[in-house]
Amino acid sequence: MTKTQQQRRQQWQQWIAGYRASGLSAREWCASHGVNPHRLWYWLRRFRTEEESGSTKWLPVDLSGVETKGQAEGLVPRWRPASNCPRDSWDTKSLKPRRSTRKRRRHACDGRTAKLRRLLKSNPV
Structure with a gap:
């Protein structure tokens, strides 16, 4: 911090x-002092954040009297599969959804829609 910055801070x-x-x-x-209110709020916020960041204190924790269940049962994460996700819908190697091998059934209106589009293109309304 330069001398000017220190003086301004003081x-x-x-x-x-x-x-x-x-x-x-x-x-x-x-x-009454000819100071811009935004500058005052800026410096108030700056000093407050500096005080808060410096006020974090860590306390030692004595775990000598704490009983543990064993090394294997200490902090072992346990994962459950999601209930709404079918198991075979994801590829476990690439982590991408699997594509269905079945062909999509054609709906009765699929052909009609395509015909209608062709008609509209050839004969604009």
Whole structure:
């Protein structure tokens, strides 16, 4: 951090301390000190996030008195197959859905639709 950045940071820390001690709203304080309210909110948020990130503390946990069921049963993930997915619909090697080997049955209206399209193309309405 450069010297200018350190000075600006110290100046904003002093201004924020003065703002908090004044008891005024942010807009009132900014108007009386000639400060842009957006800048005040920016620095308030910046200092708050720095405080929050530095305040994380880890506590040691003593597990000496905890009884375990055995090494194999400790943390073994157990997976259940999905109930709404048929087993043979996915290829296990490529992890892609299998294509059906059966041909699709033709519906009675399939032929009519194709004929209708041809008629409409040849004789536009």
